[in-house]
Amino acid sequence: MARWAIAIHGGAGVDPNLPEHRQEEAKRVLARCLQVGMDALRGGARALDVVEAVVRELETDPFFNSGRGSALTRRGTVEMEASIMDGRGRRCGAVSGVSTVKNPVSLARLVMDKSPHSYLAFDGAEEFARDQGVEVVDNSYFITEDNVGMLKLAKEANSILFDYRIPLAGPETCSALAGSENHSGMVINGLPISIYAPETVGCAVVDSNGFCAAATSTGGLMNKMAGRIGDSPLIGSGTYACDLCAVSCTGEGEAIIRSTLARDVAAVMEYRGAGLQEAVDYCVKERLDEGFAGLIAVSRSGEVAYGFNCTGMFRGCATEDGFMEVGIWE
Amino acid sequence: MGWAIALHGGAGDIPRSLPPERREPRLATLRRCLDLGTAALRAGRPALDVVELVVREMENCPHFNAGRGSVLTTDGTVEMEACVMDGNTMRCGAVSGLSTVVNAVSLARLVMEKTPHIYLAFDGAEAFAREQGVETMDPSHFITEENKERLRQAKEANRVQIDYTQPIKGQETQAPKDDNSRIGTVGCVAIDAAGNLATATSTGGLVNKMVGRIGDTPVIGAGTYANSLCAVSATGKGEAIIRHTVARDVAAVMEHGGLSLQEAAARVVAGVPPGNVGLVAVSGAGEVSMVHNTAGMFRACATEGGHSEVGIWPDDANGHC
Numbered sequence: 001m002a003r004w005a006i007a008i009h010g011g012a013g014v015d016p017n018l019p020e021h022r023q024e025e026a027k028r029v030l031a032r033c034l035q036v037g038m039d040a041l042r043g044g045a046r047a048l049d050v051v052e053a054v055v056r057e058l059e060t061d062p063f064f065n066s067g068r069g070s071a072l073t074r075r076g077t078v079e080m081e082a083s084i085m086d087g088r089g090r091r092c093g094a095v096s097g098v099s100t101v102k103n104p105v106s107l108a109r110l111v112m113d114k115s116p117h118s119y120l121a122f123d124g125a126e127e128f129a130r131d132q133g134v135e136v137v138d139n140s141y142f143i144t145e146d147n148v149g150m151l152k153l154a155k156e157a158n159s160i161l162f163d164y165r166i167p168l169a170g171p172e173t174c175s176a177l178a179g180s181e182n183h184s185g186m187v188i189n190g191l192p193i194s195i196y197a198p199e200t201v202g203c204a205v206v207d208s209n210g211f212c213a214a215a216t217s218t219g220g221l222m223n224k225m226a227g228r229i230g231d232s233p234l235i236g237s238g239t240y241a242c243d244l245c246a247v248s249c250t251g252e253g254e255a256i257i258r259s260t261l262a263r264d265v266a267a268v269m270e271y272r273g274a275g276l277q278e279a280v281d282y283c284v285k286e287r288l289d290e291g292f293a294g295l296i297a298v299s300r301s302g303e304v305a306y307g308f309n310c311t312g313m314f315r316g317c318a319t320e321d322g323f324m325e326v327g328i329w330e
Numbered sequence: 331m332g333w334a335i336a337l338h339g340g341a342g343d344i345p346r347s348l349p350p351e352r353r354e355p356r357l358a359t360l361r362r363c364l365d366l367g368t369a370a371l372r373a374g375r376p377a378l379d380v381v382e383l384v385v386r387e388m389e390n391c392p393h394f395n396a397g398r399g400s401v402l403t404t405d406g407t408v409e410m411e412a413c414v415m416d417g418n419t420m421r422c423g424a425v426s427g428l429s430t431v432v433n434a435v436s437l438a439r440l441v442m443e444k445t446p447h448i449y450l451a452f453d454g455a456e457a458f459a460r461e462q463g464v465e466t467m468d469p470s471h472f473i474t475e476e477n478k479e480r481l482r483q484a485k486e487a488n489r490v491q492i493d494y495t496q497p498i499k500g501q502e503t504q505a506p507k508d509d510n511s512r513i514g515t516v517g518c519v520a521i522d523a524a525g526n527l528a529t530a531t532s533t534g535g536l537v538n539k540m541v542g543r544i545g546d547t548p549v550i551g552a553g554t555y556a557n558s559l560c561a562v563s564a565t566g567k568g569e570a571i572i573r574h575t576v577a578r579d580v581a582a583v584m585e586h587g588g589l590s591l592q593e594a595a596a597r598v599v600a601g602v603p604p605g606n607v608g609l610v611a612v613s614g615a616g617e618v619s620m621v622h623n624t625a626g627m628f629r630a631c632a633t634e635g636g637h638s639e640v641g642i643w644p645d646d647a648n649g650h651c
Contacts (some may be wrong), residue, residue: 097452097542117543117569118569119545120544121452121544123542127541225454227450228445228447228449229447229450230447230448235573236549260551263578264582267578271583271587272586
């Protein structure tokens with residue numbers, strides 16, 4: 001019997017000055033979702049079912065940028081995307097431009113299981129959702145007050161934001177932020193780390209049969225152009241699973257796509273014979289150039305690993321032998 | 331070493347019995363595009379410009395499944411997608427769900443050059459096209475009678491096909507050998523005189539595909555990929571190409587396995603279930619590979635060293651220049 005393991009993330013690139021109470025809240029959500037996965041794995045659930053269940057939890061919670069709580073397009077709407085991959089047979093499913101489906105990751109799974117295709121988007125994905133009878137809600141369900149405020153700021157700053165979770169202080173906020181110190185000097189997607197907050201959620205699992213699976217879900221970039229697709233639904237970029245490992249990435253989507261990050265971790269293991277942590281470290285260090293990103297991964301032998309080249313990544317991991325950890329910083 | 335170029339007009343179960351009137355126009359276009367591409371390379375144009383101009387030509391040709399001549403969705407509409415990638419900077423651009431843009435490959439390049447994003451799709455991509463003032467036509471411009479007939483046959487057979495090269499009913503009587511005939515997608519890879527690599531791919535997708543279905547072409551690493559080692563454009567069954575991350579794997583096998591382009595491409599293609607994939611590729615060392623595990627692939631290549639080839643079936647040539 002193989003040993004199970006699970007890793008989850010809620011996004012990479014965290015402001016070092018994130019208020020304590022927000023950090024605690026993040027860790028609570030991560031711990032709760034991790035527990036959902038652990039309980040399922042202890043009960044013998046399959047990797048594919050576990051990643052879907054865990055990402056559904058993360059989507060439903062408004063704290064992170066996926067499902068409810070997704071970042072907004074420049075039009076103030078939500079366009080969500082997700083992908084899921086079963087390492088066993090490398091079957092995959094993905095959706096983009098989803099605006100009424102409560103759990104995009106489940107729609108991605110249905111694309112994989114119930115359609116002749118691997119990837120459906122926009123109107124076609126919405127139509128498929130109705131054919132399949134998945135739970136749909138009004139687009140407004142996904143929009144939170146926080147994010148409406150963020151979008152305003154982003155437009156003022158005329159730049160793209162991943163998201164922005166620091167509570168709004170009032171009308172002076174924008175100018176206050178403009179003068180705020182960027183302690184670490186880091187800039188992500190054109191914004192100093194002090195006014196940027198990351199997200200996208202993901203999960204990578206190996207079950208007690210040694211099969212791996214991964215899933216990723218997001219609302220994408222704050223103030224993105226309508227129709228913009230990022231790395232999360234792209235197999236090989238944001239998500240990948242094969243018989244060796246499963247990977248889910250987060251961060252600057254464009255950088256993750258250029259480096260086909262998720263596939264690269266597996267390729268380094270497959271073609272170079274590297275171990276999981278070694279492959280993760282190599283890819284994060286060597287493949288991202290100036291791009292900021294992070295990833296979580298599991299291997300078929302029950303290991304977990306994660307890596308990021310920016311200040312922090314919301315994450316959690318657990319293995320069958322009792323290890324469990326939720327974290328944000330290095 | 332010098333420049334090199336390879337292009338394809340789709341891999342699939344192209345029957346040897348394909349009648350001349352269905353074969354010659356495509357071969358003629360391949361030859362014309364090869365000439366255009368080689369002339370541009372001789373003139374010192376950068377690889378990215380070359381692959382874009384070649385793919386534009388193929389999009390404009392109604393005999394290939396891209397641009398005008400794209401196969402139809404189950405609703406009888408056209409949803410085009412394309413992708414470009416520059417090997418040396420690894421910048422890339424992709425578009426999906428286009429219905430009015432005459433040259434999807436050029437819009438993909440504009441996404442790369444004029445937006446902070448890599449990939450735009452459907453309404454958002456169409457809106458961007460208008461902002462950029464690219465050439466657009468009424469959707470009916472892209473729809474050919476041949477493709478309407480293909481869709482009708484596919485619906486009758488109740489099957490999704492990549493394309494359907496069998497004769498339209500009434501012209502030829504030969505029954506299809508395999509209903510999953512696969513022709514479609516066009517692509518071009520090149521290395522220029524300065525040693526820069528680039529790739530571009532464009533397609534209408536699968537006959538009778540679900541509305542909103544995205545294939546391998548715009549998924550970086552699946553149907554299209556370039557880095558400093560090689561540039562790759564793939565064609566075939568999109569779902570298989572995505573799962574096998576075909577284009578990315580050619581480069582990965584070269585890098586990690588130390589294989590030549592030929593060896594890497596052959597290995598990757600052999601790893602995909604037969605009848606599903608073909609690709610063209612060039613390497614930083616000026617090698618060219620054109621390989622497929624289907625019955626045939628419309629293809630052409632040329633190198634500065636003077637070799638050139640245009641073909642369909644395996645025995646048309648060596649598969650490399």
